[in-house]
Amino acid sequence: MRTVVTGGAGFVGSHLCERLLRSGDRVVCVDNLVTGSRDNLEAFDGHPAFEFVEADVTEGVPVRGPVDRVLHLACPASPRHYLGMPTRTLLTGSLGTQHALELAMRHGARFLLASTSEVYGDPLVHPQPETYWGNVNPIGPRSVYDEAKRYAEAWTSACRREFGADTVIARIFNTYGPRMRADDGRMIPAFVGQALAGEPLTVHGDGTQTRSVCYVDDTVRGLIALAGSDLAGPVNIGNPQELPVRQLAGEILELTGSTARLTYVEAAEDDPRRRCPDIEVARTRLGWRPLVGLREGLARTVDWFAARTAPALAD
Numbered sequence: 001m002r003t004v005v006t007g008g009a010g011f012v013g014s015h016l017c018e019r020l021l022r023s024g025d026r027v028v029c030v031d032n033l034v035t036g037s038r039d040n041l042e043a044f045d046g047h048p049a050f051e052f053v054e055a056d057v058t059e060g061v062p063v064r065g066p067v068d069r070v071l072h073l074a075c076p077a078s079p080r081h082y083l084g085m086p087t088r089t090l091l092t093g094s095l096g097t098q099h100a101l102e103l104a105m106r107h108g109a110r111f112l113l114a115s116t117s118e119v120y121g122d123p124l125v126h127p128q129p130e131t132y133w134g135n136v137n138p139i140g141p142r143s144v145y146d147e148a149k150r151y152a153e154a155w156t157s158a159c160r161r162e163f164g165a166d167t168v169i170a171r172i173f174n175t176y177g178p179r180m181r182a183d184d185g186r187m188i189p190a191f192v193g194q195a196l197a198g199e200p201l202t203v204h205g206d207g208t209q210t211r212s213v214c215y216v217d218d219t220v221r222g223l224i225a226l227a228g229s230d231l232a233g234p235v236n237i238g239n240p241q242e243l244p245v246r247q248l249a250g251e252i253l254e255l256t257g258s259t260a261r262l263t264y265v266e267a268a269e270d271d272p273r274r275r276c277p278d279i280e281v282a283r284t285r286l287g288w289r290p291l292v293g294l295r296e297g298l299a300r301t302v303d304w305f306a307a308r309t310a311p312a313l314a315d
């Protein structure tokens with residue numbers, strides 16, 4: 001099996017490449033490193049079954065040779081990143097997805113789109129099942145990400161209907177773990193970095209907004225199961241344990257033994273108030289469910305960040 005992973009040098013993509021290599025796949029990672037890094041590939045960069053192609057998917061996906069699967073993850077994913085490159089994010093979600101799906105169709109390969117819970121916007125239905133159409137502000141700052149993913153879902157569905165493309169849509173909910181960028185502004189790396197540095201944890205708004213966070217190994221296992229299934233999706237991949245953001249911050253303080261406090265800063269515009277996946281489809285059709293509990297996942301994440309920040313703190 002030769003699998004192309006776009007966005008493979010990113011947080012989720014690098015774990016996906018690693019697990020695919022371990023299962024015996026040949027893996028081609030296509031990435032322009034805009035938010036990802038070659039450091040994420042360190043564990044397997046010299047592996048004989050691994051190739052890295054530096055390319056921007058908005059210009060094409062230049063992969064030669066056989067292709068059995070295309071797992072399309074390339075896209076800035078952290079609000080800090082996509083708000084900083086709005087038009088580029090829209091182009092990556094639209095044109096980039098068209099190019100990745102074209103590659104899959106040329107080879108008759110299975111295509112997986114890494115979509116997001118953000119297609120539900122600030123949801124009015126709770127928890128969110130795949131049948132919910134969402135509540136997205138189409139002109140708000142977050143729309144560059146949300147609408148690009150909604151377009152990508154529409155494009156994927158149209159190619160399946162019109163050309164018989166073999167596709168599946170995964171709607172990934174907040175995922176965390178080692179290899180997140182310390183500076184990407186997302187909640188867990190921000191809180192862990194702040195706690196380890198003994199700085200106040202910056203809670204947006206009053207911190208009563210909720211998220212349901214899934215450890216990266218669970219998410220990756222779900223994506224691989226979906227790629228290997230004959231489902232078309234969309235299928236939610238996430239952990240339904242829902243917590244207010246300020247409680248998550250508290251958990252991180254406890255785990256790190258930090259004496260830092262919480263500081264409440266301005267709420268982010270259009271920040272979804274609640275988010276929790278309904279994972280009945282993944283459970284029943286895929287036999288998938290998350291296995292790593294919050295405490296364990298956070299502990300592994302804290303250890304990883306601590307190992308990287310310790311030398312700097314010692315200086």
Ligand code: NAD
Binds near residue numbers: 007078092171174
């Ligand atoms: P990430 O930013 O770490 O990874 C994205 C990768 O895509 C990076 O390596 C980046 O360099 C690459 N990339 C971006 N634009 C590109 C382009 N035009 N051409 C080639 N490469 C490009 O983010 P992540 O958290 O690993 O997210 C991966 C995917 O999963 C994204 O599609 C994201 O929308 C989706 N997702 C992630 C989460 C999450 O919580 N991590 C939740 C929902 C959906």
Ligand code: UDP
Binds near residue numbers: 187191209
């Ligand atoms: N958040 C926060 N402080 C931070 C970063 C994020 O309170 O330093 C909040 C953010 O406003 C949101 C939640 O944490 O309510 C999750 O944010 P993240 O950027 O991780 O993901 P997303 O908003 O895409 O779900």
